[in-house]
Amino acid sequence: MTKGREQNAAGNEHEGKGVESRSTAAGTGPSSASPRAPSHAERARTLARAARFGSLATMARDPEGFPYASLVALATDARGRAVLLLSRLAEHTQNLLARPEASVLLLESPIVGEKLLEHGRVTLIGACTAVPPEEAPECRALFLAAHPDAATYADFSDFSYYRIEPRSLRYVGGFGRMSWVDAAAYARAEPDPLAAFAPRILEHMNDDHAASILAYARKLAGIGDATDAQMTGVDRYGIEMAVTTPSGERRVRLAFDAEIVTREEARKALIEMAGRAEEG
Incomplete structure (x- = not known):
């Protein structure tokens, strides 16, 4: 396989098999357009x-x-x-x-x-x-x-x-x-502005807000049979989760409504997502 074939026509590198893209705006199901994720150059x-x-x-x-x-x-x-x-x-x-x-x-x-x-x-x-x-x-x-x-x-x-x-x-x-x-x-490419805070954000969410993450998986990602979920990544464009279901683990990405730059913006975005998940 040549180097060029690992990039799509727009020049954006693929995110690989097994990572599902979801929109948080619709509440359930895949988005009509895949939510933005960092390019491999940015990563x-x-x-x-x-x-x-x-x-x-x-x-x-x-x-x-x-x-x-x-x-x-x-x-x-x-x-x-x-x-x-x-x-x-x-x-x-x-x-x-x-x-x-x-x-x-x-x-x-x-x-x-x-x-x-x-x-x-x-x-x-x-x-x-x-x-x-x-x-x-x-x-x-x-x-x-x-x-x-x-x-x-x-x-x-x-x-x-x-x-x-x-x-x-x-x-x-x-x-x-x-x-x-x-x-x-x-x-x-610009390095992700949340990178320095990401480990602490993930630790805090997984340790203190496990119920919210599970709600993200069930309501925002549309995985109704999810039994557990862990946040595995957070960046300026969204979050990634490992979701446990009776049929196995699924990897899911949820997009923020807008690009996040600061830790405080990330906190507000995660709270807003939790509110939408509880309403769903």
């Missing part, structure tokens, strides 16, 4: 912004031509490029000096639970080269903001800043949600 940018470590793959010098993977600290800049502070003595740096072709695997944060393959990850593929001297101060500030402890060695003479310029990206958001992402689309 990749959101994931990359939060990443602080990654697995860097370089082309080994010995044995020549084989991938060499190592753990590195990193930060991402305003265009989603990975910025690394590398020692010239490190094996991966020596590999890069010989050949700049590289990739870095970034994992969704926080990395918790046993089902790691259900978590998001993105691989940035491109040339990893030393940052020009005039751009080093900006990279230094960016990197130290993400890794304050690096200040103890950041100015050592053998350390320099490197940056991966993505040429292509592979995004995987769990089973059935994956695609190649265009580098230009990735650079243009």
